[in-house]
């Protein structure tokens with residue numbers, strides 16, 4: 479048996495949640511933090527200026543540790559889309575600039591850039607030969623007009639992981655800004671921004687970081703961040719609530735706020751940020767490398783136990799950088815996938831139905847017996 483921390487989660491009432499790529503479960507420690515935040519609001523005496531300051535401060539520190547950047551460079555958000563919009567709307571575009579995207583990428587990676595066409599920016603799609611863009615495909619697609627590449631690290635609709643380092647190296651060589659959406663990766667794959675040539679990254683908090691829905695963050699390389707033209711003057715970034723007590727206080731635009739300038743409004747989002755901070759601190763305590771190994775062992779167990787007479791594995795099978803924690807399978811009679819998905823759900827095993835296939839996404843709250851339950855349910859639904 480691999481060592482598990484599943485008892486820190488749940489209870490799942492006898493059901494199996496293998497759909498972290500949609501929503502991660504929050505650990506008990508985060509549930510307790512959420513309950514505490516609710517108490518703060520039932521009788522708001524504890525909602526002090528210190529708490530308005532501390533909640534975002536502690537979250538920023540945890541996120542900084544997670545991706546190996548100074549906490550002051552972390553931008554707090556509510557989604558992955560938030561950071562992508564900051565970049566799309568804030569970069570100083572020139573007429574004729576070109577943005578490269580991956581054909582078939584998750585919509586949140588595509589739509590913010592498409593809206594730039596009215597500003598003279600051209601969006602061009604690379605069609606990958608094998609689900610995600612390879613560095614040589616990027617190299618061939620870049621033109622003198624290319625300013626930016628936006629791509630997901632782990633592709634939600636195929637389970638393939640892109641080669642961040644390879645793509646980033648090509649971008650650097652051509653002076654192209656590389657924006658990575660790491661929503662299906664951070665929390666299940668270690669990442670230190672120092673070691674990878676990315677220029678900006680965004681990530682949701684509610685999948686592999688086991689936070690509540692409506693959480694996310696963004697990091698933008700400080701020199702690129704400084705070039706953004708984006709009018710944002712959130713009063714709580716410029717002053718504190720205590721300043722309201724001063725007589726004749728006049729609001730002033732403060733400079734030198736760094737990444738904080740771009741935080742989403744409502745940075746002391748107690749209900750969401752307090753439990754999310756507890757989740758990230760929990761994940762840091764377990765160690766992302768350990769979690770990666772644990773998750774990958776569950777993925778291997780699932781792939782090894784799958785009845786190949788009935789099912790095909792569509793995502794990478796061998797453990798490698800290309801394999802993620804998103805496993806895509808299909809019944810050999812593809813039109814049976816929807817019925818298999820529903821049958822699994824009816825037997826208490828929750829996976830996702832995506833792009834006509836089944837997606838199984840285990841994380842640290844799952845156990846080997848969850849995987850075995852899923853395999854048994856698949857066998858029961860599809861007798862050989």
Ligand SMILES: Cc1ncc(COP(=O)(O)O)c(C=O)c1O
Nearest residue numbers: 557558559584586630634661682
């Ligand atoms: C790769 C990827 N990016 C982003 C999202 C969600 O984006 P947002 O937080 O902007 O709604 C998802 C899934 O929900 C996803 O799979």
